[in-house]
Amino acid sequence: MKPVFKFTILSAVFMCWAPSSAIALTGDGLINNPASSITGQVERHAERLVERAANRRVEHRSEALRKSLNALPDTLPVYTEAGQNAFNDVVLDDGFRAVERQWLVTGTAEDIDHLDRPGITVLERTALSGLGMIVARFRVRPDLDSLETLRELLPELADRLDRNHVYSPQADESGSSEVPEVRSGVSLCEEPVRIGMIDTSVATDHSAFGDAQIIEQRFLSIEDGRGELAHVTTHGTAVAGQLIGRHGSSGQARLPGAKLFNASVFYTRNESLSGATLAHLLQGLDWLATKEVSVINISLAGPDNRLLAEAVRNLKKRGALMVAAVGNEGPAASPLYPAAYSGVVGVTATSRAGELYRWANRGEQVMFSAHGVAVSVPHPEGGVKTESGTSLAAPVVTAALACEASSSNPQKALEALIDQAQDLGEPGRDSLFGFGFLPY
Structure with a gap:
């Protein structure tokens, strides 16, 4: 069935897309033209169509999952x-x-x-x-x-x-996918950068982190010595995988020489959802502020809050770069925070082909886009799983920014990424892709 499917797509695309000036017919009605280059273009176009169809299937599964998960009781x-x-x-x-x-x-x-x-x-x-x-x-x-x-x-x-x-994490489980992430597994830099992350706990015993340096501190305690909230590992393990996780058995991590400081702030809400209180979030950011990290990855989102806004301002004064997921609430949603605060690098998600994630928030807060659709990430119980969301795009930008910041100041590091970004939308910065796509 696969060859027939490919031929059908190729035929339809060729009829609708190929320029008529490049085609000539012989007396018996067969196509006779030097069209090998056109055929190659058509095949590549067809492959993109197949990928888009697969991505749509992933997003439909994600939509069904979102509806079931978001039904928290009042x-x-x-x-x-x-x-x-x-x-x-x-x-x-x-x-x-x-x-x-x-x-x-x-x-x-x-x-x-x-x-x-x-x-x-x-x-x-x-x-x-x-x-x-x-x-x-x-x-x-x-x-x-x-x-x-x-x-x-x-x-x-x-x-x-x-x-x-x-506040909530910004990744959706996609289930198995025909289009998992394909990347070379080559590192962005090998400098011993210090990066911060505020997320769930990380399954540090996963094989993807065999050579990684991870220092984790939990901020889940309750007053009056009543213990700690139940912690989770799925989201943080995926995000850490994007930063310092080794890709496959022989590939490298994006930041193989990095030291990752993870503030674990998320508690269990139900079997699939987690949440982080602002009180714990502030404690985690405070701890990261003392660790002299150059960049902090924040793959969570929620409402504007006076105390969170002040914390972001104070971190900016200390020279810390902050990268945050813009959120997965859809194109008509209001801005989410901290990505929408001034001084925070807001990141949206695209497919490998550069198509915007269906559920990504849009607006002036978007500064960069990166691959965050149908991404293979470490699963806490071993192996990998496929997820999508702006949560997974943010650490790609965090990794690139940490490399640039290792040899320059924060402003020049940002300017370097702007120069490297591939413009996908309207010329210049726009509300969908920001300055453009970072293909790391």
């Missing part, structure tokens, strides 16, 4: 590893999710003392020296659980508090 109990209820993960009026009735505020110690009010319980205070922030996490009575109410109650803190939002 109130989702989250448990510690010991099975104790830690908090409820709830949906908000704007569709985003947060820890039920929990808020964060940043300021001086004296500022935070203003939280001593009826109906407010301070759960913890944390000095984040790497970010230059003091953060308090507190719980409120149900009747105080709105920004408008807290602004009236705490006017001196109104611009420095926000919800303890929950």
Whole structure:
């Protein structure tokens, strides 16, 4: 059946695509032309059509999976590893999710003392020296659980508090695919770069990481010594595979000489979904800020948040480059964060042929595009699996940026990537592909 399928596609493409001036007919009606070059072009075009059809099948499977996974209940109990209820993960009026009735505020110690009010319980205070922030996490009575109410109650803190939002990874399992990633397995550079990653835990015993240097710290603890949230490994293992994982049995990693510092912040929501609270996310970013990493990969997305915005500003002041997935909520979705913050390199995903990932967010926050559709990544239980999403495109850009930053300053490193990007959309930077595609 395969030869017949290829002939059918070739015939249709030849009839619809080949220029008439290149074709001549003999008396018996057979095609007679020096068309070997045209035939080659037609075959390549047909192969692209086959790949596109396969990618569409992958995306249809992904769409079905997304619908089933995104059906979280409005109130989702989250448990510690010991099975104790830690908090409820709830949906908000704007569709985003947060820890039920929990808020964060940043300021001086004296500022935070203003939280001593009826109906407010301070759960913890944390000095984040790497970010230059003091953060308090507190719980409120149900009747105080709105920004408008807290602004009236705490006017001196109104611009420095926000919800303890929950953020999500940006990759979708695609199942098996006819078009898994094909790359040479050649490294981008061998310099001993230091890169940061904030994600799930990584299955460091996977064969892809046999020669890798991974330092991991978990940020999943709950107040009052009640233990830790149950951690997960799937997403972080895939993202780390894009950064420092060896490709196949003989191929090299993109960054074979790198030291990867991974802040594990994601907890289990259900069998297939994970989430990260803003409180844990800030702790992870603070830890990375102390490790002198040149680039931080952030393959997660969620709502705008005052404390997250301040953390990003402070990291930028320290000279850290931040690369973030723009999100997988679709072309009509609003910008997601931290990719949409100024100073963050937002990355979208394309297929190997340069076609935009169907579910990728679009907008001014897109700075680069990279391969993130039907990518073969390490599976925590061994072997590989195929996934798609902006989460998998971001580390490709992170790796390239880390190489450039190893011999220049952050601004020149960004300029180098802009020069290397292949323009796929409208001339110049656009809302789909940014400055263009980085083919690494």
